[in-house]
Amino acid sequence: MSKGKISILGAGLVGSLLAILLKKRGYEVVLFERRPDTRKLGGIGGRSINLALSHRGLKALELAGIKDTIQRSCIPMPGRMIHDLEGNLDFQPYGKEGQFINSVSRGGLNELLISQAEEHGVEVRFDHRCTEVNFGTATAIFDNGNSESADYLFGADGAFSALRSAMQKTDRFDYSQMYISAGYKELTMPATPEGDFAMDPGALHIWPRGEFMLIALPNLNKSFTCTLFFPFEGKISFDSLKTPEDVEAFFKTTFPDAVPHLPQLKEEFFENPTSSLITVRCYPWVKENTALIGDAAHAIVPFYGQGMNAGFEDCYVFDQLMDKHGSINAKMLEEYQQLRKPDGDAIADLALYNFIEMRDKVADDKFLLQKKIEKKLNELYPDQWVPLYSMVTFSDYRYSEAIARGNKQQAIMDEVLSRPGIEENWEGLDFGEIVKSLK
Numbered sequence: 001m002s003k004g005k006i007s008i009l010g011a012g013l014v015g016s017l018l019a020i021l022l023k024k025r026g027y028e029v030v031l032f033e034r035r036p037d038t039r040k041l042g043g044i045g046g047r048s049i050n051l052a053l054s055h056r057g058l059k060a061l062e063l064a065g066i067k068d069t070i071q072r073s074c075i076p077m078p079g080r081m082i083h084d085l086e087g088n089l090d091f092q093p094y095g096k097e098g099q100f101i102n103s104v105s106r107g108g109l110n111e112l113l114i115s116q117a118e119e120h121g122v123e124v125r126f127d128h129r130c131t132e133v134n135f136g137t138a139t140a141i142f143d144n145g146n147s148e149s150a151d152y153l154f155g156a157d158g159a160f161s162a163l164r165s166a167m168q169k170t171d172r173f174d175y176s177q178m179y180i181s182a183g184y185k186e187l188t189m190p191a192t193p194e195g196d197f198a199m200d201p202g203a204l205h206i207w208p209r210g211e212f213m214l215i216a217l218p219n220l221n222k223s224f225t226c227t228l229f230f231p232f233e234g235k236i237s238f239d240s241l242k243t244p245e246d247v248e249a250f251f252k253t254t255f256p257d258a259v260p261h262l263p264q265l266k267e268e269f270f271e272n273p274t275s276s277l278i279t280v281r282c283y284p285w286v287k288e289n290t291a292l293i294g295d296a297a298h299a300i301v302p303f304y305g306q307g308m309n310a311g312f313e314d315c316y317v318f319d320q321l322m323d324k325h326g327s328i329n330a331k332m333l334e335e336y337q338q339l340r341k342p343d344g345d346a347i348a349d350l351a352l353y354n355f356i357e358m359r360d361k362v363a364d365d366k367f368l369l370q371k372k373i374e375k376k377l378n379e380l381y382p383d384q385w386v387p388l389y390s391m392v393t394f395s396d397y398r399y400s401e402a403i404a405r406g407n408k409q410q411a412i413m414d415e416v417l418s419r420p421g422i423e424e425n426w427e428g429l430d431f432g433e434i435v436k437s438l439k
């Protein structure tokens with residue numbers, strides 16, 4: 001017997017996973033997606049866009065029973081590969097031996113999640129764009145004239161959520177959005193004529209250049225998807241590169257070792273869209289029998305590789321709360337939003353900060369020295385000193401706890417790094433004393 005009827009808006013990454021978890025709990029689930037079914041259109045089209053999937057996301061996929069299937073189509077990236085202006089390479093491991101993040105195709109992962117949802121018995125209705133919501137009856141109204149009522153309605157409909165827009169029109173709903181001054185553009189680095197990767201596939205490649213950066217993640221077809229994060233306006237910006245010659249000259253001086261592997265650079269730069277980057281914060285996430293989840297509740301900039309992971313973790317926490325409360329109910333939804341809101345805020349802040357780290361600090365000597373000292377501290381005191389990146393990427397620490405611990409550790413590190421001669425003497429540090437100062 002069904003435990004109740006659920007509508008979910010958005011068959012994206014988070015909506016599809018939530019649908020599987022709710023169906024497994026005995027609910028009747030209908031997933032509404034504004035787009036057509038990309039699986040029937042012959043897949044996701046020519047462009048391959050990938051994401052970094054890490055511990056939190058994998059844990060939620062495991063709960064849905066699909067972790068292994070998905071990991072088979074991932075490429076492990078145990079570290080970042082820094083490219084300097086001369087094309088010299090520096091590999092920096094992300095964590096301990098055996099720890100890595102995973103490059104996965106966004107379209108492939110999404111299609112797999114939708115297929116899995118259907119296999120579990122979820123009904124998916126494509127070409128259904130929600131335009132209005134009636135809170136009293138948890139009814140979604142669609143642009144094709146259909147409407148659907150349910151016991152509960154979830155908005156997993158992304159950064160520009162229709163459910164959230166409806167909530168915004170209600171009393172005492174807090175909302176803020178902020179665009180950063182940089183946007184992004186995806187570029188393709190195809191496989192070599194011999195059919196190989198053009199660069200080492202075992203890394204997330206970064207060309208840090210101060211105010212901007214280029215990154216690249218490997219794909220299963222041996223190509224890389226590169227993303228240029230770049231100011232919209234200013235002296236060096238999307239605005240200032242006006243012709244194919246401008247682009248070529250700029251790339252040749254700024255990313256010289258990437259250029260030979262970007263044969264379609266001049267075309268793609270002008271043909272591919274330039275997209276913006278937004279942070280959205282709002283509260284409450286729950287109104288009557290409706291709730292927000294994933295980007296709809298907390299859209300963040302992509303610099304910690306955590307947006308999807310955070311949305312998947314929302315689903316994991318939601319599932320745990322269903323266990324605790326026996327079913328979805330008002331008390332359970334209240335606990336969900338109280339638990340996840342501080343974590344959504346924390347990862348939003350961390351992601352904004354990490355833009356500075358990725359585009360600037362990873363090439364800095366002090367940053368590298370800090371990494372070395374923190375690695376040693378973590379080896380000696382694994383439970384007491386965990387580098388911030390590891391807490392966020394390879395652990396279950398709540399994001400809000402990770403940021404609090406990370407700030408404390410950073411204050412200690414700032415003091416240690418300011419000590420005279422630290423560059424030469426760091427191995428002689430009293431590591432026990434440093435850890436003690438955490439208390």
Ligand SMILES: Cc1cc2nc3c(=O)[nH]c(=O)nc-3n(C[C@H](O)[C@H](O)[C@H](O)COP(=O)(O)OP(=O)(O)OC[C@H]3O[C@@H](n4cnc5c(N)ncnc54)[C@H](O)[C@@H]3O)c2cc1C
Pocket residue numbers: 009010011012013014015032033034035050051052053128129130131156157158159160161162184227293294295296302304305306307308309310311
């Ligand atoms: C450049 C870039 C790189 C990123 N890299 C990473 C990364 O490496 N790792 C990571 O964890 N995260 C990354 N992210 C973030 C990640 O993409 C998002 O956090 C994730 O897609 C959120 O999933 P979601 O299901 O909540 O929203 P979405 O993926 O946006 O899905 C929302 C779905 O709802 C549908 N929809 C929208 N409106 C309606 C409506 N009105 N009615 C019906 N359906 C609707 C949409 O068509 C879509 O299918 C990146 C983001 C960007 C922009």
